[in-house]
Amino acid sequence: MKALHRYKKVDVPFELYEIDILNATDEELVAISEDLGLALNLDEMKRIKEYFKRKGRNPYDIELQSIAQAWSEHCCYKSSKCYLREYLFGIEKDYVISAIKEDSGVVEFDEEYAYVVALESHNHPSAIEPYGGAATGVGGILRDVLCMGAQPVALIDPLFFGNLDTPEDKIPKGTKHPLYLLYGVVAGIRDYGNRVGIPTVAGMLFFDESYLTNCLVNVGCIGIVRKKNVVPSKVGGVGDLFVLVGGATGRDGIHGVTFASAELDESSEEEARSAVQLGNPIMKEPLIHACLEVVEKGLVTGMKDLGGGGLSCVIGEMALASGCGAEIWLDKVPLKEKGMAPWEIWISESQERMMLTVRPEHVDEVLYVFQKWDVPATVIGKATPDRILRIYYKGYKIYEMDIDFVVKAVEYCRPYVKRKIEAIDETSPPSDYAKVLLEMLSHPNVASREWVIRQYDHEVRACTVLKPLQGRINREGHGDCAVIKPTDSWRGIAVTADVNPWMTKIDPFWGTASSFDEMIRNLIAVNSIPHSFADCLNFGNPEKPERMGEFVECVKALGWMAKGFGLPCVSGNVSFYNETPYSAVAPTPTLMGIGIVEDVRKAITSNFKGKGEIVLVGETLKEFGGSLYCAITGQRCTIVPKTSPRRLKKSANAMLEAFKNFKVYACHDLAEGGLAVALAEMCIGGGIGCVVDLREMRGDGYVKMFAESNTRWLVEVEDAEEFVKFLRRKGVSAYRIGSVEGDELRITGILSLPVEEMDKAWRNGLTRFTGW
């Protein structure tokens, strides 16, 4: 149904419509929402009608569009806020400077500096247009960090796709093949990240059929800023001028947020292309310099990036945060194309734009700096004392609404159901251990990521101390974390991205707890102190109670682990509607863990060095739910590994203390494929074998080899006996299981495999699909 008779063209020399909602019936309200692409439901439309009834007039198109942006799931987290608040937020740490409230988390790094953390999804755009979607995802996250006044120093990209061997005829209509998406997304991140000169140092690559129609592209960024230079995302005060800097505004990226707040379907390709923005790293690169220059010179009072919702969101949010209003002269905004209606200018999500607020006396100096960098900068409005936003266009007032009404949006505690999980364990030993291990190593979720990593410049800025690839040159293995050294001191930042969707798919609670455990394990493995984390929660349609149930379980687990461990969640993002009529994504709470390396000279790499003995830390139990072993052998198990924040904390602390007291050559966490894969990876990176005997440990051989129990590490250490004693005194299980030597992985009574053969399997696992 259309409600055409409710739209009345206003007699002004540009395109402006009055929308007659005061006289509209409920059906017509719904039709108006659909016609204008507002993605608002009837209740929300009725609230708007009420508001305008009180004002005694009908809204203009630009006003309705503005509300739709602010009230979209993407912008206001209306479905997730109440659960996040209940379970996850509020972990107090005195070193957290700002958590959750702003575009990025700000955390103390040392006396002088703070680090800035942001993590976001760019899923829907990447599913439609992988190259542009991923590139603008990188662009957006850089701005989130930049707007705090910080120099971005590292990018992190966790990616999730359908299985690469999916036959063409199994690809649903309107969906692109995972291999095509992988190529496009990696190229997009490469071409944007490399050009702006920020190293891409970490990430994830995970394949599962649930991502076939909804790939997930998450992007994270870390920045560094002098504490005194942290810029708030709000107006400095009444009288401040709004200065729009960066690229011109065009029709690209209209309705990006409302598009991100609905399910994709087969028509999305055609209908939503215009919602995908166009990135320009060569506008972004000088934009970063210019913004940091005006920050360093103390010329700005507030700064915020233009992302979802464009100008409409940034002005409202900046004004609301300082309790003032704003007057905007919309015809000042530099445009890419002629004939744009005011509402289009107001909500366009064109890339590479930032909003600054500046005291009038500093405006000339700010404009000079931007001119020097050839980056456009324009004064487009000023902050006013009342809490009202007014917009003028060519002399006409086209917008007047209370900021509180627009920005302080609706909130839902959506109903949810908790899924029952029946405990099943039908696992049994394999007939051929060596064959299983080789298949594991060549599984796309385990195999070498070199094809991806080498396409990203992970060394630009010359601060990458532990690279994503570690070990023999040109024959490296994977590291557990990348470590960067962002300032002149020896202090470093370790970063890792983790989630295990196979586990969360079976058991959202324990899967999420396991993902948290893995994040901590990785931080510990490089000898860093877990310091903070960010989350990007990717789920299906929240209006379905079972999806909401998955979300709530994940958030509960995350809160339980984080509170128990004492790790603050400083930044995050929720991405719902990763669902098509074909399927929903596995619950995917991507975690980005940040650790502080007190002295980067003491950071530990993952590859065997051939100098010490091997210690296995932690307890191995028969837990195969969501394991690689089940995926390879086709056996069934729903018992996802358990963990506890107390045990994790105790083990993590004991490990860090042990690193201070012992000569440790290598450390690696146990994850997919358990002990066997971890040993193989350490051998591959080092180009050296090991001799292992597991008979001292209890349990079945296949459990010891392949179970994925949490809170476990492998350590190559000089004095294994004392190391084991030390850990056991701290109440942490540890076993001396062998020594690093030879050119085979030899496990007494179980298997013997040449490192060369494992190396080959591991290196071909991904490139057999992608080519090299």
Next chain:
Amino acid sequence: MDDIKVAVLRIEGTNCEDETVKAFRSLGVWAEAVHLKQFYSDMIKEEEQRSIFDYHCIVFPGGFSAGDYVRAGAIFSARVKSVLKRDLEEFIKEGFPVLGICNGFQVLVELGALPGFDEDKPLAEKPEMALGINESNRFECRPCFLKHENRGKCVFTKRIEKGRILMFPVAHAEGRVIFPKGKEEEYVERLIENDQIVFRYVDDDGNYAGYPWNPNGSIYNIAGICNVRGNVFGLMPHPERVFWRYQHPNWEEAEKPGDGRVVFESVIDYLRTL
């Protein structure tokens, strides 16, 4: 010369200027990143205006100048040509050193400053070589072993003994040295004869080898060359990224110098003698 001043040129998209400036500063030399506009634009405030002759060494840093659209380094070099050609020629003729790293090497090639066979005409009319797309057909970031081959002409590697093997990382999509078709051998021989070959890619045993040790498929494994006078040097690998040991893969003594430092030390030595 005592008060050595170094300029690292930048435009939009150059992105290795900070670490390059830092490398010089770490050795006690005054260095700054300078926007090309500071040499010519009348919108620049007086205190920020510069001339090439304010400096004793010019560096074209790595990055993606102007996005490397068209061709790597093409836009940056075109802008330099239009506003600085004569100054730069004079600068080189006077014997001042010019360094191009990665994208900077591409710029020097586009400028006709390398291979730079003609001492009297330091910027050739048109480019005499090219840095083509890698044989792997994509961007690659990886550590590389380089053998120092120069017999003493290049002012940026005087401190490095001939035959020494160093590790610098590469990160580029267009780094394959190509000479005019049919003249490949002639060019290589001329470069050898003139002592213009500086670094060649080798494997971990020090032998000339193919991919991945030669990361882009460069002819004769060439990683870096200098002009006939030895004061203009371009290379694809990044010495500024291995200034310290901790920037290497597999470092043990983190505080020690990295393999790239000698490049900066060598040119400072040279400048001190001027």
